[in-house]
Structure formats: structure tokens, C-alpha cells
Amino acid sequence: MKYLSEYRDASVVNQYLEELDKITTRPWTIMEICGGQTHSLVKNGIIGLLPKHITMVHGPGCPVCVTPLHLIDKAVYLAEEKNVILCSYGDMLRVPGSKKSLLEAKANGADVRILYSPLEAVTLAKNNPDKQVVFFAVGFETTAPANALSVLHAQRENLKNYSILTSHVLVPPAMEALVNDDTNIVQGFLAAGHVCTIMGISEYYPIVELNKLPIVITGFEPVDLMQGIVMLIKQLENGEYKLENQYSRVVNSEGNKEAVNIINQVFEVCNRVWRGIGEIPMSGYEVKKELALYDANKKFNIQIDEAQECQDCIAGEILRGIKKPNQCPQFGKKCTPINPLGAPMVSSEGACAAYYHFTNVDVMA
Amino acid sequence: MENKIKMHLTCPMPKFDFDTINLGHGSGGILTHKLLNSGVFDILKNDLLNQKHDGAVFELDGKLAFSTDSYVVNPLFFPGGNIGELAINGTVNDLAMCGAMAKYLSLSFIIEEGLPMVTFWQILNSIKQCCIKANVQIVTGDTKVVEKGKGDKIFINTSGIGVLHKHANIKLSSIQDNDIIILSGNIADHGIAIMSQRIGLEFETDIISDTTNLNFTIQDLLEKYGEDIHFLRDATRGGLASVLNEIAKDGNFGVDIKQIDIPVNEQVNGACEMLGLDPLYVANEGVFVMVVKREIASNVLEFLNQDENGKNAKLIGFINNEHVGQVILQSNIGGRRLVNMLPGEQLPRIC
Numbered sequence: 143m144k145y146l147s148e149y150r151d152a153s154v155v156n157q158y159l160e161e162l163d164k165i166t167t168r169p170w171t172i173m174e175i176c177g178g179q180t181h182s183l184v185k186n187g188i189i190g191l192l193p194k195h196i197t198m199v200h201g202p203g204c205p206v207c208v209t210p211l212h213l214i215d216k217a218v219y220l221a222e223e224k225n226v227i228l229c230s231y232g233d234m235l236r237v238p239g240s241k242k243s244l245l246e247a248k249a250n251g252a253d254v255r256i257l258y259s260p261l262e263a264v265t266l267a268k269n270n271p272d273k274q275v276v277f278f279a280v281g282f283e284t285t286a287p288a289n290a291l292s293v294l295h296a297q298r299e300n301l302k303n304y305s306i307l308t309s310h311v312l313v314p315p316a317m318e319a320l321v322n323d324d325t326n327i328v329q330g331f332l333a334a335g336h337v338c339t340i341m342g343i344s345e346y347y348p349i350v351e352l353n354k355l356p357i358v359i360t361g362f363e364p365v366d367l368m369q370g371i372v373m374l375i376k377q378l379e380n381g382e383y384k385l386e387n388q389y390s391r392v393v394n395s396e397g398n399k400e401a402v403n404i405i406n407q408v409f410e411v412c413n414r415v416w417r418g419i420g421e422i423p424m425s426g427y428e429v430k431k432e433l434a435l436y437d438a439n440k441k442f443n444i445q446i447d448e449a450q451e452c453q454d455c456i457a458g459e460i461l462r463g464i465k466k467p468n469q470c471p472q473f474g475k476k477c478t479p480i481n482p483l484g485a486p487m488v489s490s491e492g493a494c495a496a497y498y499h500f501t502n503v504d505v506m507a
Numbered sequence: 508m509e510n511k512i513k514m515h516l517t518c519p520m521p522k523f524d525f526d527t528i529n530l531g532h533g534s535g536g537i538l539t540h541k542l543l544n545s546g547v548f549d550i551l552k553n554d555l556l557n558q559k560h561d562g563a564v565f566e567l568d569g570k571l572a573f574s575t576d577s578y579v580v581n582p583l584f585f586p587g588g589n590i591g592e593l594a595i596n597g598t599v600n601d602l603a604m605c606g607a608m609a610k611y612l613s614l615s616f617i618i619e620e621g622l623p624m625v626t627f628w629q630i631l632n633s634i635k636q637c638c639i640k641a642n643v644q645i646v647t648g649d650t651k652v653v654e655k656g657k658g659d660k661i662f663i664n665t666s667g668i669g670v671l672h673k674h675a676n677i678k679l680s681s682i683q684d685n686d687i688i689i690l691s692g693n694i695a696d697h698g699i700a701i702m703s704q705r706i707g708l709e710f711e712t713d714i715i716s717d718t719t720n721l722n723f724t725i726q727d728l729l730e731k732y733g734e735d736i737h738f739l740r741d742a743t744r745g746g747l748a749s750v751l752n753e754i755a756k757d758g759n760f761g762v763d764i765k766q767i768d769i770p771v772n773e774q775v776n777g778a779c780e781m782l783g784l785d786p787l788y789v790a791n792e793g794v795f796v797m798v799v800k801r802e803i804a805s806n807v808l809e810f811l812n813q814d815e816n817g818k819n820a821k822l823i824g825f826i827n828n829e830h831v832g833q834v835i836l837q838s839n840i841g842g843r844r845l846v847n848m849l850p851g852e853q854l855p856r857i858c
Contacts, residue, residue: 155840187842232854256854364840479850500844
């Protein structure tokens with residue numbers, strides 16, 4: 143595939159590995175923010191190829207993992223309402239709520255649909271005027287434009303039966319929260335390329351400056367990741383802290399202005415609880431008050447009890463990079479993708495699931 | 508694919524009293540008899556079926572293989588095939604993987620009332636064509652009709668019986684350390700052809716299902732290489748990854764494969780990337796995995812490449828006694844990782 147195979151070239155990856163070997167003189171701990179990057183690192187076996195003194199810790203950039211338990215419960219509650227069609231991206235379905243997952247609700251007769259785009263949900267609402275169609279709008283800045291656009295489409299079509307259950311989270315505030323945490327061990331970040339594709343790069347300069355910490359905006363293919371790691375280690379070895387853009391073939395400084403404009407028409411920034419991490423100020427999007435008709439949180443009288451997280455799950459430490467999945471006592475024992483105790487074992491972007499699916503003791507030792 | 512059966516009405520549909528199938532067609536009464544006599548029996552006729560017994564009575568010589576499978580695919584018609592073709596090829600292939608040439612099949616329908624008669628007729632015609640191509644006969648069967656909402660248009664079950672090739676010794680315990688693993692063709696075509704048609708997931712592709720009968724291909728291989736073919740399995744539901752895991756876990760071996768050697772059509776790969784699916788886990792209908800003695804592997808490959816069903820075949824890996832129970836893949840960039848069993852359905856990712 144053009145523009146793809148070049149970024150999966152083993153010889154280029156090897157050149158970067160050799161360079162990394164040469165330039166690395168000390169142990170470094172760096173974090174890839176995005177779950178897609180974690181997935182690619184593990185799926186391509188890159189972690190096992192890196193010099194031993196480079197430790198990759200896996201960040202909270204898995205939208206499925208950080209969606210709070212009570213929101214999963216809300217989605218299940220809505221799905222079980224008689225008149226509701228609950229639409230969701232696929233990997234939200236298996237995430238355990240406090241009582242059940244959407245997949246279990248579906249098995250019990252709830253009308254739950256897996257969609258690839260919220261715009262399909264708008265069409266569904268149009269075709270089912272006697273039903274309430276709710277889209278479970280999860281994700282980072284990347285999925286926000288499409289989710290926002292669905293609201294604008296519904297408004298344009300004058301649909302009264304479409305709404306979104308929002309759980310949008312924002313990357314830069316989470317990075318701030320991570321580096322300011324007392325337990326932080328991260329010395330540099332690979333920032334999420336696709337988030338910057340939408341939002342641009344300006345939000346990252348203050349994080350670099352205030353924390354004297356290098357950030358490299360990085361893509362997702364093996365060559366992208368290797369190049370990003372080399373750029374980051376070079377800065378660390380040289381005692382530098384800059385914002386660099388490895389993913390320049392996709393990311394420009396301003397981002398996608400049209401997409402941001404659509405986001406701003408529908409969403410406003412709010413405080414947001416991150417599963418496993420807690421509340422981070424101004425780290426999420428919620429539907430603007432004037433569009434409350436399209437906000438499932440406000441539209442429906444959702445009555446659920448406060449949910450308790452599973453005590454055995456250390457997702458919080460995993461998502462902050464303090465522990466690796468295979469350091470969890472429950473990993474692969476009580477907690478597996480079939481019986482997940484927490485969300486990181488569910489999503490294919492979750493660090494625990496990535497380790498479970500793609501690693502073994504020999505490779506990851 | 509030149510040998511694909513084109514979906515068209517090869518036999519004119521007889522006149523039925525109803526345009527759709529209703530509960531009466533499964534009642535055992537007049538409507539059932541009319542449907543069977545002017546429909547099913549007529550189109551699938553053969554000496555054994557024509558006897559219209561409760562079961563078929565026949566003699567077979569030699570060691571036999573017996574298999575059954577149910578078909579519940581949605582949509583019923585997809586690029587490159589339909590549920591009827593799957594129902595015949597699937598059971599024929601299950602028998603082939605035992606080393607047997609399918610001979611007689613049973614055929615049972617569970618139909619949801621409201622199924623258009625023309626749809627049923629199209630499926631029946633495909634079944635007939637597939638039986639001719641695979642040289643098998645439907646010798647017994649059943650038709651039930653369930654109320655609307657109690658099924659999904661039509662479900663089919665087929666069971667089959669076949670005679671084992673005299674040199675067939677296909678079983679997990681035949682596999683040896685150092686054996687070579689051969690994959691017969693491009694993976695993930697079938698699953699992606701189906702996905703491309705699912706409601707809400709329509710996208711334009713030329714990808715067609717790889718459903719086909721493999722019985723002649725397998726018999727030719729057994730005729731030439733006999734007991735040096737240690738194991739065969741078609742990589743249907745759960746895809747290539749599941750078959751390899753079954754070999755590793757049930758056979759107590761380690762399996763090593765190279766990603767670069769696994770053939771995937773570029774369009775299929777693109778669709779998988781777009782949909783967030785791993786082709787290793789996507790279903791196939793005409794692809795099989797073969798474990799053979801190392802010394803003959805390249806000859807087998809050359810032989811298989813001459814066959815329409817094996818022209819894209821590749822040597823993809825080997826069996827070992829290290830990392831027992833695990834399938835390890837060497838990625839295109841040289842990294843190593845585990846290929847695990849799929850936990851439940853593959854679900855598309857958010858981003």
C-alpha cells in the first residue's frame with residue numbers, strides 16, 4: 143500500500159534501532175500517549191527490539207479504558223430502555239459496567255448497534271422516527287468532530303429523536319496531570335499524531351516549557367514509532383526539551399480548522415472523570431447547553447446507583463504508566479479479555495489487552 | 508475466480524401457491540409436500556433421495572468420515588457466494604480435511620416464515636450446482652418453518668459422510684517436530700466480502716468470498732504425498748490464527764510463522780486496516796492449513812501452486828518443541844509477538 147508500506151520497512155526500522163543503540167547511554171523512561179501506538183508497538187514486536195535501557199510505559203490514550211464506569215452503566219441503562227436504539231463503536235461493547243456490559247445487554251434483548259460512524263446513527267434516527275437513537279460518543283479529540291457533526295446533521299434535519307451520550311476526553315490536560323503527579327516516572331512523551339492532526343500542536347508548547355520535558359508528535363506505523371523514539375532519546379541525551387513533529391506528513395501546526403470549528407459549535411470544555419485516574423480539570427467535552435436536546439445526559443432521566451470499581455484492578459496505575467500490565471497479580475489469571483476486571487483488558491488499544499494478545503514471557507522479559 | 512458459480516436461476520422456478528414461505532410449508536401437510544415434490548426433491552433428485560424414505564440406505568466401502576455443520580450467515584447472498592454454497596462446500600471441506608472424499612450429504616432447512624420463495628429457489632439452485640461440482644449427493648433432509656422473529660430468514664444444516672483416502676493419516680498426533688506449515692491461499696477474503704455487505708458497513712470493493720470445494724485438491728495431494736501430509740484444517744471461523752492455536756494448544760507444539768509469508772490480498776488488507784480487524788482472525792471458506800514433513804514441503808508447495816485452489820499457497824512457518832502451546836509470529840519488521848486465540852467476536856475499534 144502506497145504511503146503505508148514505506149512506514150513498515152524492516153530495513154528502515156533496523157537503521158533506527160542501530161542508531162538508538164549508538165545514542166543511548168543511560169536508562170530512559172518514555173511514554174507513548176495513544177493506545178493505537180501501544181497496540182502498534184506490541185503488535186509489531188517493537189518493544190522486544192528496543193535497547194534494554196529504554197523503558198516504554200503506556201499512556202492513558204485508550205478512550206475505551208478511560209470512560210468512567212458510571213457512563214458505561216448509563217449506556218447500558220439507556221440500551222435497556224424499550225424505545226431506545228443504543229449505537230456505539232465496536233470496542234465499547236465488551237467493557238464491563240458495574241453490573242453488565244453492552245454486549246450482555248444486547249444478548250438480553252437490548253437494541254444495541256455497532257456503527258463505524260455517528261452519521262449512520264443519524265440516518266438510523268431518521269428511519270426510525272418512533273425510536274430514540276442514542277450514540278455513545280466516546281473518544282479523544284479524534285472522534286469529536288464526527289460526533290459533533292452528527293449533532294449538526296440531526297439539527298439540520300430537525301430530528302428530535304437523536305442524541306449523544308458524551309464521554310469525550312482531551313489529551314493535553316491528561317499529560318499535564320500525569321507529569322504533575324507525585325508518582326510520575328515519565329521523562330518524555332510520544333504525543334498522539336492523530337489528535338494533533340485535528341487540534342494542531344500549539345497546546346503542547348506550554349507542557350514542554352513548564353515541565354522541561356521533550357515531546358515528539360508521532361505516528362503509528364513501525365517506522366513512525368522508531369523515528370519518534372530516536373528523536374525523543376536524542377533530546378533526552380542532549381539535555382534538550384523541545385516540541386518536535388515526527389508525523390509532519392499528516393500533522394500541520396494549525397490542525398484541521400474546519401474540524402475544530404465543528405467541535406466548537408457543539409461542544410464546550412468541561413471537567414471530566416477518567417476511569418482509573420480520577421477527575422482532571424477541563425479535560426473533556428460536553429454538549430453545549432443550548433444543544434441540550436441532543437445531549438442524552440440531559441434528555442433522559444437516567445437513574446443509576448454510584449458504581450464501585452473492582453478493587454483487584456490496577457487500571458489506574460497502568461494508565462499512568464506506573465505499572466506494566468504483566469506486573470498486575472490478576473493479569474492473565476482472574477483478568478482476561480473474556481473476563482476483564484477493567485477496561486484496559488477489553489479494548490484492543492488497552493495496554494492489558496495488547497500485552498495479553500501479543501506478548502509472552504520470553505518476548506517481554 | 509473463473510470456477511465461481513455464478514448466482515443465477517439455472518432452473519426455472521415451478522409455480523407455487525405462495526410468493527413467500529409460510530408456516531404451512533413446514534406443517535407436513537399439502538404445502539410441505541408441494542414444496543418438496545415440485546421444489547427440493549425435483550431439483551436435487553438422485554436415486555437415494557428419490558426413494559423418499561425417512562433416511563437414506565446405502566453401502567460404502569472402507570474407512571469413513573462423518574461431519575456436520577450449521578450455516579447461519581447474514582447476509583444470505585454476498586459477493587462470491589450465498590448460504591447454500593457455504594452449506595455444501597463447508598461440509599464437503601470438513602470431510603476433506605479428515606482426508607475423505609465427501610459422498611452423501613443430508614440437508615436441513617430452518618426457514619423463518621416470510622422468506623421469499625424466489626430466495627429459497629436461488630439457494631436451492633446454488634446447492635445443486637455445488638453438489639454437481641463437488642460430486643456429492645443430497646440423500647436425506649428436512650424442512651422446518653418457524654414463526655417470524657424466531658429465526659433469521661433461513662438456517663441450513665448439512666451433515667456428510669465420505670470415504671477416507673487409503674493413505675490418509677490426518678490427525679494432530681501425526682504432526683512432528685520440525686514439520687512445515689503450508690497455507691493454501693490468501694486469507695480473510697470471505698470475512699471481508701461478508702463485512703462489505705453488512706447493513707451499515709457497505710463499502711465498495713471487488714473482494715469476493717473464497718467459498719469453494721476443496722475435496723479434489725486434497726485428494727490429489729493425498730494421492731501424491733499420502734502419509735507425509737500430517738495435518739489438514741480449513742481456516743474458517745476464527746481464521747488462520749485459530750487453526751494455528753489449535754495445533755499449538757491441542758497438539759502440544761510451538762508454532763512459528765512469519766507475517767511476511769502470509770498472503771493477504773491488498774484490498775482485503777486495506778479493508779481490514781480501515782475496519783480495525785486483524786486478517787489473521789477473519790474467516791475464510793476456501794483456505795486450508797497443511798502440516799507436512801519438512802523434506803517434501805517445497806515439492807508439496809510446487810504441486811499445490813498448480814491447483815486453482817492453491818495458486819497463492821505459501822510456506823508460512825514450522826512446528827517446534829519450544830514455546831509449546833504458543834503461536835509466535837515474526838512481524839514484517841522482525842519483531843516477535845504472540846498470536847493468541849480470539850476472545851469472542853472481533854470488534855471494530857474506535858479510532
